[in-house]
Amino acid sequence: MEASNLVLVATDLKKYYQSVKAVDGVSVELRKGEVISILGPNGAGKTTTVEMLEGLRKPDSGQIVYFGSYEKTVDEVKERIGVCLQENFFFEDLTVLETLRLYASFYQKNLDIDEIVETFQLGEKLKTKIRHLSGGQKQRLAVALAFINDPDIVFLDEPTVGLDPQARRHLWDVILKYKDAGKSIILTTHYMDEAHQLSDRVYIMDHGKIIAHGTPQELITSSNLNSVIEFPKQYADKVNIQELIISGEYAYVTVNDPIPVIEKLLSANVRNFVLRHPTLEDVFLKLTGRKID
Incomplete structure (x- = not known):
């Protein structure tokens, strides 16, 4: 330019x-x-x-x-x-x-x-x-x-x-x-x-x-976020997941391979989770550790 x-x-x-x-x-x-x-x-x-x-x-x-x-x-x-x-x-x-x-x-x-x-x-x-x-x-x-x-x-x-x-x-x-x-x-x-x-x-x-x-x-793209799994934060203590971010009412984890995390969630009887592509909000969460206020 x-x-x-x-x-x-x-x-x-x-x-x-x-x-x-x-x-x-x-x-x-x-x-x-x-x-x-x-x-x-x-x-x-x-x-x-x-x-x-x-x-x-x-x-x-x-x-x-x-x-x-x-x-x-x-x-x-x-x-x-x-x-x-x-x-x-x-x-x-x-x-x-x-x-x-x-x-x-x-x-x-x-x-x-x-x-x-x-x-x-x-x-x-x-x-x-x-x-x-x-x-x-x-x-x-x-x-x-x-x-x-x-x-x-x-x-x-x-x-x-x-x-x-x-x-x-x-x-x-x-x-x-x-x-x-x-x-x-x-x-x-x-x-x-x-x-x-x-x-x-x-x-x-x-x-x-x-x-x-x-x-x-x-x-x-530069965030290297491949997939994001989110679920209600009350289940965070029931699953042993590294690099979990809790913001608002939800817990978030970014993964390259979602299968192991999904298996942990299912083993802990967590059913209401979402697997999705990353968004700008996920980049913001990764960089700042919190959602925008």
């Missing part, structure tokens, strides 16, 4: 708080027309990293280059990025339409509001005050506002939280539509299937560092 296609390059970012190294030497690249995901458990440093990339937090050291130039001013960059925060705050007494027009007025360049309304399925709520919207409707509006200035880079922090499965899938289609139009998107999400479906590349963070990155398939 040519350097001219790079729209954001962050190099060796660090952010320390007293004895805590929240971000400890993180480097990230984003290309034109690309979706990347930054994944990590709570406390991994991903939120601090994204806030530095958004310009909301200043790094202690390191460099961030937007659109190939060190010389871009803060105002220039803000005109060309869109942000959907994990927690959004609106003027509750404004209607949806008034909110869209207000946010559009903050920028020199805008997408057509009718296009935004259609794309994000807000038409039936245009005259509704924000306070009367459901959580899912507010979330759709928040994501819509991230695109209203026709940005080149869009930051989406947990964009599908609070959406029902149908609305979530629709938003996936919207994200891919804007990607195909040349938008570059940085995504954080708790949904591993979302990261897998949408991302060209994934960065996995833990303890303030990038511990792995690549395409979803590259991460799965």
Whole structure:
């Protein structure tokens, strides 16, 4: 990929708080027309990293280059990025339409509001005050506002939280539509299937560092995970299985040959187990020892 296609390059970012190294030497690249995901458990440093990339937090050291130039001013960059925060705050007494027009007025360049309304399925709520919207409707509006200035880079922090499965899938289609139009998107999400479906590349963070990155398939292949067996964790003490990971309500083990493990489970009268191919979530579990929170 040519350097001219790079729209954001962050190099060796660090952010320390007293004895805590929240971000400890993180480097990230984003290309034109690309979706990347930054994944990590709570406390991994991903939120601090994204806030530095958004310009909301200043790094202690390191460099961030937007659109190939060190010389871009803060105002220039803000005109060309869109942000959907994990927690959004609106003027509750404004209607949806008034909110869209207000946010559009903050920028020199805008997408057509009718296009935004259609794309994000807000038409039936245009005259509704924000306070009367459901959580899912507010979330759709928040994501819509991230695109209203026709940005080149869009930051989406947990964009599908609070959406029902149908609305979530629709938003996936919207994200891919804007990607195909040349938008570059940085995504954080708790949904591993979302990261897998949408991302060209994934960065996995833990303890303030990038511990792995690549395409979803590259991460799965390089993990050397062949098969995964999962079963309820209450049976973990009844079977002698090496390298067992317990997370949430389930125990997980990765194997090259599943037959010996299955025989142990059957001998212990464990019947409700699943044998499957590895996923991005299994890679995350192997690298961090826990599911994403």
